[in-house]
Amino acid sequence: MIYLIKPLIVNITIIFSLLFNSNMFFPFSKRKPLNFKQQTVFALFSAFAALLCMLYPIETLEETHFDLRMIPIMLVTLYGGAYPGLLSAVIVSVVRYFIGGEFLYVGIAVSILAFIVAVTFRPVFLKSANKGLYGLFILIFYYSGYIFILYNTVSFLEMSFYLVYFLAFAATFLSLIYVVEHLILANQQFDETLYLEKLSTIGQMAAAFAHEIRNPITTVRGFIQYLNTDTKDERLQQFAPLILDELDRTNKIITNYLTVAKPTSFSLKFVDLNLVLSDSVELLRPFGSYRNVSLELELEGTHFIYTDEQHLKQAIMNIIKNGIESIDEEKGGFVKIEKKPGDTKGSVIITFIDNGIGMSEEQLEKIGLPYYTTKSKGTGLGSMITNRLVHEMKGKILYDSKVKHGTKVTVILPTASHYRN
Secondary structure, eight states: OHHHHHHHHHHHHHHHHHHHHHHHHSOOOSSSOOOHHHHHHHHHHHHHHHHHHHHSOBTTSTTOOBOSTHHHHHHHHHHHOHHHHHHHHHHHHHHHHHHOOTTHHHHHHHHHHHHHHHHHHHHHHHHOSOHHHHHHHHHHHHHHHHHHHHHHHOOOOOHHHHHHHHHHHHHHHHHHHHHHHHHHHHHHHHHHHHHHHHHHHHHHHHHHHHHHHHHHHHHHHHHHHHHHTTOOOHHHHHHHHHHHHHHHHHHHHHHHHHHHHSOOOOOEEEEEHHHHHHHHHHHHHHHHHHTTEEEEEEEOSOOEEEEEHHHHHHHHHHHHHHHHHTSOTTTOEEEEEEEEEOSSTTEEEEEEEEOSSOOOHHHHHHTTSTTOOSSSSOOSHHHHHHHHHHHHTTOEEEEEEETTTEEEEEEEEEOHHHHHO
16 A cells, blocks of 8 residues: 555655745746746646656556646646647647657547546536535546546456545645645735835825825915906916816815725724615716716615715726726727625626726736826726725735736625625
């Protein structure tokens, strides 16, 4: 039995070591889609792990080469996509071809099968709430094909081998899914911590100068209004409204800075989310019509949020307004708001989908940061305030976008039942 366990332990150690190392180079994340370079790097990490496993096979089974090389192929396919999975499987198959042996094509077949099964079930796997359970389903499906191949090609294996090998295979595969999911969560929490630190920095800056410049602006505005009253100066009459508008815009920016620096206190109560969403949509519908944008609202079920109603409405309206403003007025478009129960108990998901100009990967990484905006006239404070409000409501906000394909904003909030429990 020891001849089975020792190489399996070596294989498991190799896979886990390279998993953590790959996370150090490119932290796992659900929020940032992998670019071509990252997919290639993950494919090479996967192939390297598989090849190292092949160096330490279970050696006492004649010409067979049993190891855990299929696990890296399945894992990189499930989380990385078809391209890194296929590249990893091809590299492993080519090396296995040069190793040769009586069971050459069996070794290649089980590696290719791992990729085929993973890429087939990947779309549903990524959407599933319980990835461990769905991973077990994928494993059972793979085992069916794997054992069928072995049964028809390798006849001398004992039952003890099947038990030890396949149990180790399953334990390793499911443990890796568990680790990857927790690494994704840890990376997300780390990003949120950095974001909140940046919010704290901008808050301290805002508190230092916002009050000092608001009073002079108010004084200037008062004098402009006074001078414009009963004046016969045509140029003053012409430019006074523009000056007042710019002063009001400046004052609004300062107010946003103060909101970031010193948030108003929450007035917590149980809020009907359906009612807040409906009110927000109706308030912005005229603005949408003016910009040739239709607003669509779909509500599934009834949910109550224990929060400040005005802050919740402000966050929702900021997201909808950003969606409207991202759409070309001449072409027109839509902003679709959907609300449904969350994947986990005690949560609700609100998605905001528009068909606007979208954002690049670089823009997605910066969205919500101080001073960053994709608008020609803007400060980026709207998105920053929205993100802060969602975080204060113990929620999460996720952005997904592609240039010229629109943007999807997902807000996940705890429901009132979550607080009662």
